Amino acid sequence: MQNANLLYHKTVVYSIISLLALPIAATLIYSFSSRWGATILPDGFTLKWYGQLFSDIRFLEAFGRSLLVCITALLLALVLVIPLAFVVFYYYPGYDRLMNVLILLPFAVPPVVSSVGLLQFYADAPFPMLGTPWILIGTYFTIALPFIYRAIANNFMAINLKDLVDAAHLLGASTPKAFFHIILPNLKKGVLASMFLSFSFLLGEFVFANILVGTRYETLQVYLYNMRQTSGHFTSALVMTYFFFIFICTWLGSRISKSNAL
Numbered sequence: 001m002q003n004a005n006l007l008y009h010k011t012v013v014y015s016i017i018s019l020l021a022l023p024i025a026a027t028l029i030y031s032f033s034s035r036w037g038a039t040i041l042p043d044g045f046t047l048k049w050y051g052q053l054f055s056d057i058r059f060l061e062a063f064g065r066s067l068l069v070c071i072t073a074l075l076l077a078l079v080l081v082i083p084l085a086f087v088v089f090y091y092y093p094g095y096d097r098l099m100n101v102l103i104l105l106p107f108a109v110p111p112v113v114s115s116v117g118l119l120q121f122y123a124d125a126p127f128p129m130l131g132t133p134w135i136l137i138g139t140y141f142t143i144a145l146p147f148i149y150r151a152i153a154n155n156f157m158a159i160n161l162k163d164l165v166d167a168a169h170l171l172g173a174s175t176p177k178a179f180f181h182i183i184l185p186n187l188k189k190g191v192l193a194s195m196f197l198s199f200s201f202l203l204g205e206f207v208f209a210n211i212l213v214g215t216r217y218e219t220l221q222v223y224l225y226n227m228r229q230t231s232g233h234f235t236s237a238l239v240m241t242y243f244f245f246i247f248i249c250t251w252l253g254s255r256i257s258k259s260n261a262l
Contacts, residue, residue: 024243028240030042030232030236031049031050031239032045032046032049033045033233049233049234049237050237052237053237058218059223061218062218062219062220062222063220065220066219066220069133069136069137069202069219070202070203073136073137073141073144073202074144074202076137076141077145081145081149081152082152082191084149085099085152085153085156086156086179086183089153089156089162090161090162090165096153099149099153103149104146106145106146111207112207114139115208115212116211118135118139118212119211119212122135131213131217132213132216132217133217135212135213136208136209136212136213139208139212140205143202143205143208144201144202147197148194148195148198150194151191151193151194152190155187156187159183159187161183164178164183164186165178165179165183193253193254196249196250196252196253197249197250200249200250203221203246203249204221209222220242224238224242
């Protein structure tokens with residue numbers, strides 16, 4: 001009976017995985033095909049579309065802009081969130097519930113509504129923000145906050161923060177010294193996992209990038225949207241390149257999270 005149940009569950013899981021992987025496999029094959037019409041298999045295979053993609057300066061610039069915005073927003077989130085989480089968990093542990101509510105507020109408002117609000121707010125600003133990477137960095141910072149804070153908060157709870165700092169005090173270390181020499185090294189794996197997972201999420205963000213900056217600061221997702229009318233083979237190569245990059249980031253984040261849990 002157990003073997004039958006196990007076989008049934010495996011069949012269902014593998015069937016769902018195969019169903020989800022089918023369009024990805026078809027897109028991958030199409031990106032390598034030279035021509036694919038009414039036949040079951042392509043007429044031939046070529047690397048032409050990937051060659052065109054990686055020789056396109058516009059694609060490389062859009063990819064570089066996305067990396068710059070995402071990495072800057074994540075670094076800003078780390079610099080601000082780690083000390084904040086340390087203060088909350090060491091000095092005011094009761095405020096953790098309030099922080100959990102506050103960091104989720106950006107997700108309470110739909111991205112389109114937030115974008116329109118930001119457009120109106122910065123339309124008459126004395127310094128230009130719209131169409132620049134700065135407004136995207138600030139927006140992505142708020143998106144990354146829940147992921148970064150929650151990962152760091154889980155780490156603080158796992159390492160028994162208060163006991164570690166109190167032990168450092170007994171050995172003559174100050175609170176800043178204990179933070180930099182004891183606490184931060186224990187946060188390394190959790191921080192890396194949250195960085196990779198947040199990065200894979202931010203790199204796929206389209207609504208804010210399209211409305212707030214558009215082609216004035218073309219990111220990878222905006223470039224993908226603008227290239228949708230070109231050759232299907234070319235856009236398939238672009239989609240698969242983006243997919244594998246995100247897959248690697250997500251896999252690294254999951255691996256680090258799993259090793260951290262162990």
